[in-house]
Amino acid sequence: MSITKTEWQAIKDNNKYYDDIFWYAVKSTRIFCRPSCLSRLPKKENIEIYYTKEEAVQAGYRPCKRCQPLGEPVSNQEWVKEIDTILLHNYQQKLTLEELAHLARGSESYLRHTYKVITGITPQKRLMNIRLSMAKKELLETDLTVKEVAESVGMENVAYFIKKFGEYYGDSPLQFRRKISNKIVPPKS
Ligand SMILES: [Zn+2]
The missing domain is CATH 1.10.10 (Arc Repressor Mutant, subunit A)
Known part of the structure; x- marks a missing residue:
């Protein structure tokens, strides 16, 4: 299922003659398209090729809203x-x-x-929900610094990350980590 030179060229050219010959799926978005799709070219290493659309669906890919590879509108x-x-x-x-x-x-x-x-x-709110819950998980499960946690969830601005985290959870990231670790590690007697 790795991509051939011809297939890559067909995708780059939005070549409609290759429609119904193959479909390409994009791993980073889990969406699949017809070769003729006018959407922005994905990275080559993220592409998987399918020779039937059913196989793409079975592999867990969803149809592109733009080129509608299943031949029906995407709701x-x-x-x-x-x-x-x-x-x-x-x-x-x-x-x-x-x-x-x-x-x-x-x-x-x-x-x-x-x-x-x-x-x-x-969608921005949903993205923030995902980022902060992932950050929470990392604060619990790793030794990453707050700055590293912020970066690992896609938030470059640490001050903004700390502010948002506080708004959501009522504690700063460090307070949160301290509280949790106090609960897990019994105090020395
Ligand atoms: Zn498409």
């Missing part, structure tokens, strides 16, 4: 699931709404609107 409910998957796979990177919209194959405003209508929160 907004389905699209929101795709967006959540992208958030979970990419929260460690700096992920702007623009970048998210690229990855999810839609426009920024439409994505934000649709996501909010269906889930009740913005």
